[in-house]
Amino acid sequence: MEKLSWRHKIIVAALLLLFFIRLLLIIGEKSAGFDEVIYPAAGYAIFHQFNYNINKENPPLAKLITALPLLFYRLKLPEVQQYPADHPFYHFAYGNEFLQENNLSAQKILFLSRLPIVAVALLLGFLVFFVTSRLFGITAGIVALSGYTLCPNILAYSGLATTDLLMAFWWLVFVSWSLIFIGELKLPLSRFRLLLIGGLIWGLALSTKFSAWLFGIYLLLLLVSEHYRQGLSLEKLFSWLSIILLIASGVILLIYCFKNLGAFFEGIAGILPMVTSGTGAGMTYLLGRVSPVGWRYYYLFVFLLKMPPSVIALVIWSAVIIWRQRLLRFSPAVFYLLLAILVIFVSLSLSAYQTGTRFFLPVIPLLWIILGMTASQILEKNRRHPLLIILLVAYIFSSLLAHPFYLSYISELFGGSRYGYRYLADSNIDWGTELPALKKYLQKNNNPKILLSYYGNNDPHYYGIEFAELAERSRIKGKATFYDRWDDILLIVSANNLTSAYYPPTFDFFRWLWEKKPLAIVGNTFYVYKLADDVYSLKKIAELYIAQNRLAEAIVAYRRILELEENEENLMRLAELYYNLGDKKEARFYLEKILALNPQNILANERLKTLK
Template sequence: MTRNRASALLALAVVTGLVACFWCRGERVLAANGPTFDEPVHLAAGYSYWATGSFRLNPEHPPLLKLLWAAPLVFGDRPPYPHDVARETNNDHWHIGNAFLFQSGRAPNELLSPARRVNLALGCGVVLLVGWWAFRLWNSRISGIGAVGFAVCDPNLLALSCILSTDIGLTLFTVLACYLVWEYTAAPSRGLLVGAGVALGLALGAKFSALAVALGLGAAGIVFVLRGGRLALPNAPADVPRGRALAEFAFRLGVIALVTLAATYGFVHFDQWGRGLKFQLTRADHGDGMMYLNGELSRSGWYHYFLVLLPLKLPLGLFVGTLLVGTTGRLLRAPRIAFLLVPAVVFFALASYSRVDLGIRVVLPVLPFLYVFAAGLASGACCRAAGTALLVLCLAWAGISAARGDPHPIAYFNELAGGSRGGLRFVADSNVDWGQGLPALKAYLDANGPDVIYLSYFGTDRLEAYGIRYQPLPAYGRVGEPGGELVPADARHVVVVSANNLLGIYLNDPGTFAWLRDREPTAILAGSLYVFDLTSDVEAVQRLRVLPAK
């Protein structure tokens, strides 16, 4: 066996081990976290597309990923679809999702876990793709392993791979489209052109914000040509002006993407894409509630939100590695690097401009470009031996930090933020609390009591599914009446408040729980549920007992 072959096999073994680690950590996340806010709707919508042949349910998100998530149920033990609820509620997706996941006669996890594993497989695809791109870009197996390591050690990628969120599919297809165009610039071929167009079409079929990906690729093409590159159709005459050649390439790529996108709607339902896009462009008119940053609430958001967020949510090992490579400037001189940097910058800029400040998931497609970039530490961008040592240190730092967030990576914050409790001072929403914490609450109550609690829960998971007894407080997300019971006057008075409700982000009165915010919680569960024992505080108990359920 040659030395080169042995090195390749060793690299393959390491990558396989890292991907296996990512999957195993994902399985722990699946078991430890309940349904997040939108998951019942997404799963029911995908199942409805198979069951009814219509794409009418939940049109504000494209159907591609929802179809994939529901496929294990459709081709497995098909649960009943709640047609009666759909008729009674005029196709209200919240009630349909609630009925499908919680009233089918099966445990919610039996329906949810197979669908989540589809997303976890897409997350593994991202891990492998960034490793391959880093290997090709830096011509270094160590860099390829480094990119895989950064991806595996990012709690944000893991968290969004383990729930039914469209962001991970968008991320995979975005990176694939950019990578294939990057390869195309070195060796144009019809196969790479078709592959890039299909990947871009799948990104547009995953999430409407993929329009920013298309703009980013266009901007990257312009930068590439202005810096002396040539982007033309395969076998195009060399004397065709570069601007015209670029336009012909972009047109062909766009046609392939458009046909692919139409195919995700079965062609005949393609008009639904336009309706969904219109909803997203006018989403402020539909009332998305408040957004939160640095202790302030706003309905319009902030242009600098993601600039504040990324240094708090990214593992610092990844952040430092990216800065170290960026300071060398060596990589920036190559024209082809436009397809690594420009789409990410354009996507980030447009996400910031949109001010849809709901969490790091909005800019998730930017993160894989950082994994590839930071892996350049080992490529000789600086001294090769020193760079490899720095890469190992950054990966170890990222890995140790990530382990602290398991098995609740949604609420991960790095050391700069001070963990999930510290991070809540700066940002909230799906960065911390997406309704995932009821399994952790059930385990806590089984171990510590009491039998009945005061509860303000943010989310659409069903407390009845866990046997949790509670007196409802003002909350957000529950489908149907709040239910519950009264806490006996002579019992322990324990109140549990979701992080988003504690901050009042979606409540009618944002100050409902302001009096609790400075108290030290007895426990923080899943990073998102704050437990306070107020038994000895008579005044606080009186406050609780007069709060309405809504």
């Protein structure tokens, strides 16, 4: 094995330090992600009340880990009034109240809750280097670690208190364990100890996310492969599998404190329909289209859209090298690394629950181990290979340009984050985390009146944002404002809402904005439009409010329209709105204005008769 020099140690330490600094710069500057809002409160509730019922759709380990730093503070657990405890939005309201109505600020709670995930991300980075350098040499390890620490998707989820990064960690730990198990990675451990460790890892993974059943698929494929490769008996393989399952079950029992397993099985029962049929999973959005069950090629497109172009080029180059050198046949390590990637991708593609990048996050560390191997082979032949250097430099630029809005990163080949809403939705482009950035933008522009269509489970009012609400996609009720005049008002729409993917398909909510150039894009997720002098846009907004039966806001919109363009059609529309609202006096006033312009207006005359 190649010896690690001081120079190598300094490079590894520097890469991890830069990674840590980049994460520290963002974890205190983001509002809670859509699902993230639940985790700190849920973990704290388990520690203080043994309450496993908050967010049963995910096991408790990630919640417990994110809540660890909060144990040093006396925080209040909420008593939610918005929804009953059996309401599907209850746990979002619970998490939001824990964050925004506590002894610490929401940002302080989020900062503390995200620190354990940052620590896991650093451990995962070190593991990437350790495994790669042991298998393929130190140069390969440094390339792999560089790729991991610069990846916008890794940076995005390393700064959020959710299950996703932790799941990626357990996946690489388990794959590394499998390489030790078959003798590709050399560690002085007996077979029995390895079986115990394998069960421990799988149990911890199943206590993190229910999708860890994939560990079992990978394990079965590993054991079957070793049966044919080494001639191991089926009886021996079955006994090994039984020991691993027994230990994994024991770990789950321990984490659920032996008496809360009902929450575990309820969580599985809740997630199964989402995976098998898409029931309860919501709509999948891709390239402007929506589907209740997704597409088999969805994750391939997500990979192409969310990974920098230089990485796609390196993947193709590496595939050629692996094929030419027949490494799948002659290198068990490469075979099992690629098998682990394939298990994730195939299972995701067959699933009806298709969300995006965060689900294939476990693939990225494995991918960089492979890319590190092939890059080191190229560098062995030519230390200054121009194409490889160009690709690596381009990758660095992609990473730096994504700062600090990593979550919304879209490949430069497809126009970058600015046009992400045309291709993808959900956590691929927007998770409601940029309210602090929006507040700064509004302050810089003298806090104008805004119509806000927000996607997320935070209350913008908590961040000092005064807004009139328009077709928000939130599971909590924020404190919105009513404006009786819309002069100089701005329209601000979250990227996810701009897709219109999560609204009823019978109505065009925001796609009409695709043809309009935004005044600004804040945090790569908030699209700002000048609204006050645009009659077409004002009419579209009024239609949105009418579709929601919010006639008072539609009236304000049409009053502004009349200031810009007074004609019979607009006067009639306003008169009808007042009539439907029950304000006969105002309805009569505008009907009489119509008749002053055109005494022969039949509709106005008939409506006026009904008011007498």
